[in-house]
Amino acid sequence: MASSETSSQTKESIPTPAVAATHSTPDVSKEPEINKIFRLAMKLEASDVHLKVNCPPMMRIRGDITRMEMRPLSQTDMEKLLIPLLEPKKRKILEDEGGVDYSYVIGQDECRFRVSLFRQRGRLSLVARRVNNFIPSFKSLGLPEVIEKLCKFSEGLVVVAGVTGSGKSTSIAAMLDYVAEAEPLHILTCEDPIEFTFNDKKAYFNQREIGLDCIDWHKALKDAVRQDPDVILVGELRDVETFEAAVHAAETGHLVFGTIHAASSGTTINRILDLFPPEKHNAIRQALANNLKAVIAQKLVKGLKKGRVPTNEIMIVNPTIRKLIIEGEDTKIPDAIRIGYQEGMMDFTESLRLLVERGDIDKVTALEYAPNPEQLKMAFKGIKVAAPGIL
Secondary structure (H helix, E strand, C coil): CCCHHHHHHHHHHCCCHHHCCCCCCCCHHHCCCHHHHHHHHHHHCCCEEEEEECCCCEEEECCEEEECCCCCECHHHHHHHHHHHCCHHHHHHHHHHCEEEEEEEECCCCEEEEEEEEEECCEEEEEEEEECCCCCCHHHHCCCCCHHHHCCCCCEEEEEECCCCCCHHHHHHHHHHHHHHHCCCEEEEEECCCCCCCCCCCCEEEEEEECCCECCHHHHHHHHCCCCCCEEEECCCCCHHHHHHHHHHHHCCCEEEEEECCCCHHHHHHHHHCCCCHHHHHHHHHHHHHHEEEEEEEEEEECCCCCEEEEEEEEECCHHHHHHHHHCCHHHHHHHHHHHHHHCCECHHHHHHHHHHHCCCCHHHHHHHCCCHHHHHHHHCCCCCCCCCCC
16 A cells, blocks of 8 residues: 555645646646646656546555545546547557557656556456656666676577566666667567667667557568568567567577566476467477577566565576477476576576675565575575486
8 A cells, every 4th residue: 555655645636637746847737637647657656557447546656556545437537538549540449359558658758658458347447557768777677787698699589578567678678778889780679569769879779569660560570580680679479470480580690589478487488388289399499499598587576775676587598408498398497597507597596685685675575576485595594405417
């Protein structure tokens, strides 16, 4: 729940959506009414906005859903706030498919939200993720230093894995920005929708939004290899087409970044295999062994110095990992990651230990998120669990 300070802010400034507090920016009085809610999210540094019929606006603040002290929204409120902002094409998608995703920009690119507008029980609901209007550095995010190394591959596939809300998009944006500062390249992104907008540096960017700049993923990724990119971002490896296109691009000499909904390196392999029928699994394993360079799995945990900080598992595909992938020994991947510590690999246990050591999180939080709490307790005492033989 919100603190008393937060509650008093919301109570004083926004008794109803029509008189919500606004950010100090010119001409906000001329903005759409929904911006008043979004600007409050910016002010409170909420990660997400949730709107549902018969509920007051809600926001995720420091990881917790917090109800604003505002009146509940009716279906009429939702329609008046949201429908007029939809362009005809997206309105038709909502009507035909029951949900539509899009980017929403506040002011002159002051802040960007990734919006999912959908129907539930016949009524409108909205969830909007606030996207930073600047791209943070690895250091400011608290990411492991080894991630810089993973940006320096000349080709292959690098996957950032995590559940919804784990900060995948922010981490991958930091990686692309790092690449852009280092080399004179062409970086091409295919996203649905575009979240971060990149500035040209040594490298220059082309960013394509599915449904806006190109008709669908198939067309965007088919075009991509003809557009002379050095680096390609596939916003999400969501189906057979996007995965096959990403692997094809990696095979033809491009460095490809992609995100996937998976909790760890091992489950990333399984998630990809699940896209295909069993008879194709051996071929997919071979393709992964040949082209996958690394998997960065990420979770967000409650921090001491800031709201949430990332904890990471990092798998770098070396000969041992490659052999395990080909032979289907995915359950041994965690052991291989621990053995590969000197190569820059890291499991969640070591990541959490380091976060506690740096003072970013406390031990209670670390143990709450640890895949193996007993192993983490031993790590706090300086005892490393020996990995069993895996070869």
